[in-house]
Amino acid sequence: MKYPLIAAGICLAGMVHAETPVLKVYTYDSFVSEWGPGPQIEAAFEETCRCDLQFVSAGDGAALLARVQLEGARSDADIVLGLDTNLMAAASETGLFAEHGQTADFDLPIAWEDATFLPYDWGYFAFVYDKETVSNPPESFSELAESDLQVVIQDPRSSTPGLGLLMWVKHAHGDQAAEVWQGLSDNVLTVTKGWSEAYGMFVEGEADMVLSYTTSPAYHLIAEEDDSKAAALFEEGHYLQVEVAAKLANSDQPELADQFLSFMQTDGFQSVIPTTNWMYPANEPEGGLPKGFETLIQPETALLTAPEDAPTVRDAALEEWLTALSR
Known part of the structure; x- marks a missing residue:
């Protein structure tokens, strides 16, 4: 039964x-x-x-x-x-x-x-580096292009940080964006499909810098008690992601x-x-931000393309990026 x-x-x-x-x-x-x-x-x-x-x-x-x-x-x-x-x-x-x-x-x-x-x-895109290996971080895209630093970035066709970088360069440099990319082409070690792959290469020491966020060093500081990572502050300003x-x-x-x-x-x-x-x-919690966030760089200029204009800007920026990196 x-x-x-x-x-x-x-x-x-x-x-x-x-x-x-x-x-x-x-x-x-x-x-x-x-x-x-x-x-x-x-x-x-x-x-x-x-x-x-x-x-x-x-x-x-x-x-x-x-x-x-x-x-x-x-x-x-x-x-x-x-x-x-x-x-x-x-x-x-x-x-x-x-x-x-x-x-x-x-x-x-x-x-x-x-x-x-x-x-x-929300956050700001930035190039993150290790202070123990990069003692003089670039303060602009032109300084990065003039350096021997190798960076890992993400593909703008599959990654929002990758697309954000295109919009950042285009917003900051306008008609000169193509020239900026030509200068940066030698610094780009590789282009990954997504953020995780790129950041993984950076933390493994395969690149000097990685496209990420101004907030990324907070992870190392809070989760790993490691203050060796920092985000480079660029004089052009930083592109905002929401x-x-x-x-x-x-x-x-x-x-x-x-x-x-x-x-x-x-x-x-x-x-x-x-x-x-x-x-x-997007809504700051009642307890505020965790200790360590106060150490992060604060861009003086926030760059952002209006959402309705983004598709047109993206098409032009993508063509400039593809042309520069294919040479």
């Missing part, structure tokens, strides 16, 4: 599991890594949502949009987390994303009123997606960002 009871119990457990709603969030590789924010955010959100939050790694930031475009309305994603202002216009043109309906104030260097995309963190999330119009879980976007603005999400994603949170 035990076997029917056991079978009934298994059946009931299966039914309960099947009724648990699943929210799928496409994001970039480092977000879902064991040291990234994904695991902590998943645990915190599942405590309140009575759901199964599943982060799906889809390459680096720019690769997210390409995947969603390829899948179209058939995508299993409910939310895409990891686009930025340089990709927002292109994402909007797909017609795949829905308005979020959220109201919130953000701790950002810029005003935010977009109806589709919600910010969750990372965003948005829900898919064809989501199977629109209410749950809205719940996640609301949760994204709370301390349960935002307090995790500084010491896992190593960026500034």
Whole structure:
């Protein structure tokens, strides 16, 4: 008589599991890594949502949009987390994303009123170096080009930092951007598909500098108690990145997606960002930023191309980059 009871119990457990709603969030590789924010955010959100939050790694930031475009309305994603202002216009043109309906104030260097995309963190792009091996870091793109330093950068066609670098050079140097890239071409050791590969090469000592963020040294200082890493402060200013999330119009879980976007603005999400994603949170937590962030460089000039202008600027900048690096 035990076997029917056991079978009934298994059946009931299966039914309960099947009724648990699943929210799928496409994001970039480092977000879902064991040291990234994904695991902590998943645990915190599942405590309140009575759901199964599943982060799906889809390459680096720019690769997210390409995947969603390829899948179209058939995508299993409910939310895409990891686009930025340089990709927002292109994402909007797909017609795949829905308005979020959220109201919130953000701790950002810029005003935010977009109806589709919600910010969750921000930072400035920078070249990170080891103070023990680079004693005289460059203070501009021209000084970098004149040096013998070898840098690792990311591909702008698949990586948001890579695209951010193109926009940085173009915004800072305008019509002279092509010449800047010609000068930098000898300094580029290699171009990786994403940020994780590039930063890994840097920490292994394979390059003098790596394209990353002004906040990256905070990881080494706080997590590793290592103050040997720093970000070079450039006189041209630094390009601002605001990372965003948005829900898919064809989501199977629109209410749950809205719940996640609301949760994204709370301390349960935002307090995790500084010491896992190593960026500034879009809403500063009640306890403020962790000790160590006060040591980071602060760019005097913030550079940013308006989201609606980014696609046109990107096309010109990409052509200049490809031409310079192919020579």
